[in-house]
Amino acid sequence: MDMERLTPVLRRLALEAGAKIMEIYDADDFDVRAKSDDSPVTAADEAADALIAAGLREAFPDTAVITEEQAESHKLDAASFLIVDPLDGTKEFVKRRGDFTVNIAYVADGQPVRGVVYAPAKNRLFYTRPDGATVEETGPFGLDAPGETRPLKVRTPDESALIVVASKSHRDAATDDYINRYSVADSAAAGSSLKFCLVAAGEADLYPRLGRTMEWDTAAGHAVLNGAGGRVVRFDDHSPLTYGKPGYENPFFIAYAPGVTLRPAR
Known part of the structure; x- marks a missing residue:
């Protein structure tokens, strides 16, 4: 895996998928269907999945791609792989509550070593860097014009509160x-x-x-x-x-x- 190239590709695909999702989210209406496990699926799930899966396979043809919406990929067995939930929180999407995300990660030796979480309705993009993690306020910015960023850091908990x-x-x-x-x-x-x-x-x-x-x-x-x-x-x-x-x-x-x-x- 070309780790230097990985995060920019994941970031771009997440933003492009988020734009597709928001086109459907902002429409007057959209269809909701039930999958075999009774979980909901929409055209937004499918459009985002097609875009991300194609982009990952083009950029990293030698790496397995596991994605929620492609059942055949769930049979793959690989030591390292890319894994995708094109629209995590479909129930939140359907209820128009905004708490849904595009999730793309790279797993190596059992651990997720790179990842992007994009919340397009909240204009927040969370992603890993070689030296940590960052949140970007995406706003109206284009794919090639990043918004304001700041590093992410867990806080020191107060166990009494x-x-x-x-x-x-x-x-x-x-x-x-x-x-x-x-x-x-x-x-x-x-x-x-x-x-x-x-x-x-x-x-x-x-x-x-x-x-x-x-x-x-x-x-x-x-x-x-x-x-x-x-x-x-x-x-x-x-x-x-x-x-x-x-x-x-x-x-x-x-x-x-x-x-x-x-x-x-x-």
């Missing part, structure tokens, strides 16, 4: 029970992989996920959080969350800023 972020669409009693084991000063709800990015930006300390996710849901946000100094571990034994698992399905996990003393699973 933690800030917790959880899912808007998937929060349940088990998640609340786990959160209640901490001293929480404030909590926030966010959709898609923006939860990782809130921890990366120092706007939250802890994001527990006690529900089903797939690797394309998490890899890009995980990479950004790693770049900002954060960590992502399995819920059951607090070992690092790894990638390239059978079926690309994740166990429950916890994303957090170092300094949070993790409570054990029960």
Whole structure:
């Protein structure tokens, strides 16, 4: 993999896909269909997927591309691969709540080492650099005219007053029970992989996920959080969350800023 070339390509494809998504989001209406697992899919998912997959395969023809919307790709088995969720947070998209993202990541030896998370409705682009992670305020800027950027850095948690972020669409009693084991000063709800990015930006300390996710849901946000100094571990034994698992399905996990003393699973 040409690592120097990787981030610019991921950034450009995320922005181009975000523009396609927003064309459909801003339309008066759009169709919503159910996939075989009953999750929703729209023309925005499919348009963004086609654009990103074609761009990645052209730029990196020797690297496997795993994408949510192409079931055949889920059968691939590779030590390193690009992994894509072209529209993470489709439920948020359908409800026009803005908390949806374009996720693209590169995984090597079980870890996401580069990633881009773009929230086009919020004009925020989060991405990794060789020396860390950055957030860019995209605004009306063109692909070749980056907006204002600042480095991302997790904050030092105050364990007597933690800030917790959880899912808007998937929060349940088990998640609340786990959160209640901490001293929480404030909590926030966010959709898609923006939860990782809130921890990366120092706007939250802890994001527990006690529900089903797939690797394309998490890899890009995980990479950004790693770049900002954060960590992502399995819920059951607090070992690092790894990638390239059978079926690309994740166990429950916890994303957090170092300094949070993790409570054990029960």
